[in-house]
Amino acid sequence: MRTHDPVDIVTIGGGMTASILAARILPSTSHRMVSIEQGPAQWTYPDFAHNHDSLRFNNRYALMQDLNRSTWTWRPNANAPSLPYRQYGSFHPGQGLGGAMVHWTALTWRFLPDDFHVRSVNEERYGRDRIPAEMTIQDWPIGYEDLEPYYDALEYDMGVSGKAGNLDGRILPGGNPFEGPRKRPYPNPPLERTAFGELYMDACQDLGLHPFPTPAGILSRGWTDPYGNVRSACLYCGFCTRYGCEVGAKTSPLTTWLPPALATGRYEVRTDSRVLGIETADDGRATGVRYVDSRGREHFQPAEIVVCSAFTLENVRNLLLARSDAHPEGIGNDRGMVGRNYTYQINQAPARGLWRNRRFNLFTGNGCTNAQIHDFNSDNFDHSDLDFIGGARIQSEGGQREPVSSIDGLLDGFADREWGADWKAMLGQSWDSVGELSYEGWSPAYEGNFLDLDPTYKDEWGLPMLRITFDFRDNERNMHRFLADRSEEIVRAMGADEVVVERELGDYRIDQYQSTHPTGGAIMGTDPGNSVTNSYGQVWDTPNVFVTGAALYPQNPGANPTGTVGALAFRTAEAIRDRYLNDPGELLV
Amino acid sequence: MTQGRERTFLGATISRRSMLGSTAIFGGLALAGCTPSSEREVPEEQSILAPDREPTPPGDLGPDAYAFFTEEEVRSLEAMVARIIPGDDDDPGALQAGVPVYIDRKLDMFEAFAEPTYRHGPFAQGYEDGEEPPADPESVPVPEDQLYRYGYQAELGPQELYRLGLAGVDRLAQTRSGSMFADLDAGQQDELLMVLDGVQQRSEGGGSGSGADPEADAGEDTGSSGPSESEMDQAEDLFGEADPGSFFNTVRIDTIEGMFSDPAYGGNRNLAGWTLIGWPGAQRSYSPHEMMHGTDKQPTSMEGLTPMNPDRAGGGREALEQPREGVHSH
Ligand SMILES: Cc1cc2nc3c(=O)[nH]c(=O)nc-3n(C[C@H](O)[C@H](O)[C@H](O)COP(=O)(O)OP(=O)(O)OC[C@H]3O[C@@H](n4cnc5c(N)ncnc54)[C@H](O)[C@@H]3O)c2cc1C
Ligand code: SF4
Numbered sequence: 071m072r073t074h075d076p077v078d079i080v081t082i083g084g085g086m087t088a089s090i091l092a093a094r095i096l097p098s099t100s101h102r103m104v105s106i107e108q109g110p111a112q113w114t115y116p117d118f119a120h121n122h123d124s125l126r127f128n129n130r131y132a133l134m135q136d137l138n139r140s141t142w143t144w145r146p147n148a149n150a151p152s153l154p155y156r157q158y159g160s161f162h163p164g165q166g167l168g169g170a171m172v173h174w175t176a177l178t179w180r181f182l183p184d185d186f187h188v189r190s191v192n193e194e195r196y197g198r199d200r201i202p203a204e205m206t207i208q209d210w211p212i213g214y215e216d217l218e219p220y221y222d223a224l225e226y227d228m229g230v231s232g233k234a235g236n237l238d239g240r241i242l243p244g245g246n247p248f249e250g251p252r253k254r255p256y257p258n259p260p261l262e263r264t265a266f267g268e269l270y271m272d273a274c275q276d277l278g279l280h281p282f283p284t285p286a287g288i289l290s291r292g293w294t295d296p297y298g299n300v301r302s303a304c305l306y307c308g309f310c311t312r313y314g315c316e317v318g319a320k321t322s323p324l325t326t327w328l329p330p331a332l333a334t335g336r337y338e339v340r341t342d343s344r345v346l347g348i349e350t351a352d353d354g355r356a357t358g359v360r361y362v363d364s365r366g367r368e369h370f371q372p373a374e375i376v377v378c379s380a381f382t383l384e385n386v387r388n389l390l391l392a393r394s395d396a397h398p399e400g401i402g403n404d405r406g407m408v409g410r411n412y413t414y415q416i417n418q419a420p421a422r423g424l425w426r427n428r429r430f431n432l433f434t435g436n437g438c439t440n441a442q443i444h445d446f447n448s449d450n451f452d453h454s455d456l457d458f459i460g461g462a463r464i465q466s467e468g469g470q471r472e473p474v475s476s477i478d479g480l481l482d483g484f485a486d487r488e489w490g491a492d493w494k495a496m497l498g499q500s501w502d503s504v505g506e507l508s509y510e511g512w513s514p515a516y517e518g519n520f521l522d523l524d525p526t527y528k529d530e531w532g533l534p535m536l537r538i539t540f541d542f543r544d545n546e547r548n549m550h551r552f553l554a555d556r557s558e559e560i561v562r563a564m565g566a567d568e569v570v571v572e573r574e575l576g577d578y579r580i581d582q583y584q585s586t587h588p589t590g591g592a593i594m595g596t597d598p599g600n601s602v603t604n605s606y607g608q609v610w611d612t613p614n615v616f617v618t619g620a621a622l623y624p625q626n627p628g629a630n631p632t633g634t635v636g637a638l639a640f641r642t643a644e645a646i647r648d649r650y651l652n653d654p655g656e657l658l659v
Numbered sequence: 660m661t662q663g664r665e666r667t668f669l670g671a672t673i674s675r676r677s678m679l680g681s682t683a684i685f686g687g688l689a690l691a692g693c694t695p696s697s698e699r700e701v702p703e704e705q706s707i708l709a710p711d712r713e714p715t716p717p718g719d720l721g722p723d724a725y726a727f728f729t730e731e732e733v734r735s736l737e738a739m740v741a742r743i744i745p746g747d748d749d750d751p752g753a754l755q756a757g758v759p760v761y762i763d764r765k766l767d768m769f770e771a772f773a774e775p776t777y778r779h780g781p782f783a784q785g786y787e788d789g790e791e792p793p794a795d796p797e798s799v800p801v802p803e804d805q806l807y808r809y810g811y812q813a814e815l816g817p818q819e820l821y822r823l824g825l826a827g828v829d830r831l832a833q834t835r836s837g838s839m840f841a842d843l844d845a846g847q848q849d850e851l852l853m854v855l856d857g858v859q860q861r862s863e864g865g866g867s868g869s870g871a872d873p874e875a876d877a878g879e880d881t882g883s884s885g886p887s888e889s890e891m892d893q894a895e896d897l898f899g900e901a902d903p904g905s906f907f908n909t910v911r912i913d914t915i916e917g918m919f920s921d922p923a924y925g926g927n928r929n930l931a932g933w934t935l936i937g938w939p940g941a942q943r944s945y946s947p948h949e950m951m952h953g954t955d956k957q958p959t960s961m962e963g964l965t966p967m968n969p970d971r972a973g974g975g976r977e978a979l980e981q982p983r984e985g986v987h988s989h
Contacts, residue, residue, distance in 0.1 A: 301978070473938055
């Protein structure tokens with residue numbers, strides 16, 4: 071085993087949050103940082119220059135982790151058997167330099183102020199008994215006000231395109247009136263409008279709702295960011311989610327944080343190398359990480375700080391795997407908190423329409439060329455007479471429709487069956503004439519949904535896989551029925567000739583893509599009795615280990631996670647840079 | 660993907676450099692968009708086009724030669740895909756678009772799966788409600804009606820699934836009508852395929868037949884009653900180790916892939932699939948006007964994709980090239 075020179079910080083993974091730490095900590099200090107990344111290096115040019123191959127990127131997951139070497143197991147409840155997630159379905163963790171953000175969709179949200187106090191808000195407004203005993207939701211240790219400056223900095227780094235709805239308390243027309251107050255508007259105007267999005271906006275307005283264009287981590291115009299990166303605007307090419315952007319219009323570590331971090335000369339990313347474990351000293355402190363390179367050689371990288379930035383599932387797994395005399399159940403787990411409050415995203419398309427003789431050009435653009443409403447998200451609407459709490463954002467279908475990934479299921483409900491002459495004829499007429507409304511709902515935490523190590527399945531290196539125990543509950547099923555009704559009203563107001571509605575949520579199944587938003591499992595909280603880390607992601611029982619990413623969420627609100635993942639990483643970076651490294655080993659307060 | 664076989668391409672190892680140099684040629688096709696002006700050396704490990712990263716499109720064996728299927732299998736497969744997407748010369752379907760060739764190349768190129776797949780045991784073993792769970796220590800007992808929720812769990816790889824499935828289709832045709840599947844008339848073929856489709860729906864706890872599941876105010880039932888339970892049981896018996904439902908679904912999905920993926924993969928001949936649905940294919944950009952009002956762009960394959968601006972001298976490549984210093988493959 072080769073032991074490298076010690077550095078100040080080592081991260082497991084070279085993805086989004088690792089690159090944010092490097093870009094925010096290194097330039098103004100003399101610290102050194104190394105990231106160990108299991109995937110290959112990849113850059114905008116030339117790697118993404120010629121990649122408009124939907125079979126390869128969409129259906130064959132060219133940018134995702136290799137499941138044959140390591141995957142995750144799942145079971146619906148603690149009495150059911152677990153089986154490995156053998157092929158991609160429910161979620162798609164990425165690999166390679168820059169992580170999943172390289173091929174993300176780029177919806178960039180701030181969570182709503184109520185989302186940070188979800189238990190108190192619901193208890194105050196509807197009474198304690200509205201929260202089922204099994205539902206283990208808890209307030210975040212910080213509020214929207216604490217994160218606002220970091221959201222702001224993140225949005226300007228990314229050049230987010232959008233329309234502000236609440237500027238310093240002033241509600242602006244055309245934006246999201248439910249958002250928390252922001253200090254500055256979005257740095258760039260919204261992306262171009264689309265025919266389907268326009269229809270949706272008009273229908274929502276007619277219904278008295280508050281539609282607005284999607285806030286996107288995609289540039290609507292040329293942008294020079296605060297680091298001096300010069301970036302060009304989106305070409306609406308239609309090959310966006312699951313692809314790297316060939317012009318760098320979609321924000322990722324490659325376009326934004328890696329250049330300033332690498333320019334310091336004190337940041338190194340070792341690609342094609344996989345971390346196998348966090349090593350600890352007798353006193354329980356982490357000493358560094360052990361990893362294998364592409365030729366199977368073992369290395370040890372000692373560091374003052376170890377950061378778990380390997381995405382939600384692997385972050386939790388790495389904590390659980392780090393068992394030693396000092397941490398018999400793994401790092402952060404001295405009170406059995408690791409793996410609890412595992413949540414997801416309830417992401418469904420309950421209403422679809424067919425507009426005869428109309429084409430929407432849904433193949434253009436990207437996943438953010440659409441519009442949203444937050445009228446039925448969080449506690450933006452009265453739940454007094456409803457049989458659930460929480461909600462979802464509802465959106466019209468964006469662009470980037472490609473045949474190989476859209477055709478199966480597209481005409482489900484419109485055609486009798488999805489093969490044969492009638493189906494073919496209908497496909498020829500209607501491939502671009504059907505559109506869906508989808509929602510992205512919150513996922514409350516439950517006692518019975520959790521992560522632990524699988525007793526049976528091991529990865530290529532002989533380490534236990536992570537086992538996911540997860541299913542939907544009544545709150546989600548009831549919420550789905552409500553959202554299906556609202557979505558149906560909108561689709562009908564959009565004038566669809568035929569409408570298909572999925573009224574029931576059904577059971578969770580891991581073979582259907584829902585979102586790459588597994589969250590929780592190493593949650594932040596106010597004290598070691600209710601969480602694994604403090605609000606900086608610093609592990610209570612091992613203060614020189616930090617966790618980044620959505621594993622920190624006590625539960626997942628009704629919006630994509632990455633805006634908040636980024637804001638939290640900014641806040642952690644600042645705390646490590648300005649405080650922790652002056653006084654290593656101490657808990658940040 | 661770690662199978663050694665996937666690193667080779669129709670028997671010959673592809674050099675990564677050959678794919679990235681000035682005239683990247685593979686399988687007789689110039690890699691879309693690489694132009695002679697892109698002279699700059701690309702470090703090998705930096706390329707996501709590297710063959711060990713993911714599949715590259717297969718080359719040409721000659722348009723109608725088969726590498727994986729036997730002659731008999733081809734006959735059944737052609738008959739099957741011709742019912743999934745029927746067509747003729749004026750209105751091409753799966754057969755005219757070369758879908759069987761697409762499937763053949765995919766199976767030939769990937770001993771296992773074309774997509775990342777965890778292939779190690781123990782595997783699931785289903786059992787019916789009320790039955791004793793099987794006690795085989797080598798497998799994981801799972802209630803039959805829950806299995807679909809776990810996604811792909813079969814031990815069979817796609818090559819075996821096709822071999823067994825196509826033989827099963829003929830055995831079922833023999834048993835039902837006394838002749839091979841390819842020799843049935845179209846109506847009989849459809850009825851048989853509806854049985855297989857029904858098995859798939861049954862395993863998901865749904866009604867029979869893909870589609871028409873959710874509540875719709877469209878697509879009124881045409882009155883054709885689905886296959887009976889006993890027909891579906893018969894199919895399961897005759898298919899043996901292969902599941903008739905997942906076999907049918909695999910062929911259906913592969914037919915969609917072959918009809919609508921880039922022609923470099925062997926199907927979608929003359930861009931028949933994209934022309935059918937009106938997809939312009941591989942394009943660099945759409946203007947706001949095109950997004951709102953439609954485009955005149957004609958279907959274009961990857962091969963015909965216009966070179967990217969930065970490939971040209973003075974095309975602004977610098978802004979897209981990021982510092983490499985500090986990123987090392989180990
Ligand atoms: C298809 C897709 C679409 C998405 N769309 C959106 C969206 O529209 N909006 C939104 O908010 N979010 C979206 N996301 C989620 C977003 O990409 C993630 O939230 C974000 O990338 C998380 O950053 P991270 O740093 O936690 O993890 P990542 O950026 O994924 O980085 C983790 C890195 O760790 C590496 N790694 C893991 N284990 C090891 C190991 N043992 N050793 C070495 N390296 C390891 C991985 O290879 C990976 O590169 C999407 C994700 C996907 C996959
Ligand atoms: S749609 Fe825009 S952001 Fe997405 S890949 Fe194409 S050019 Fe890039």
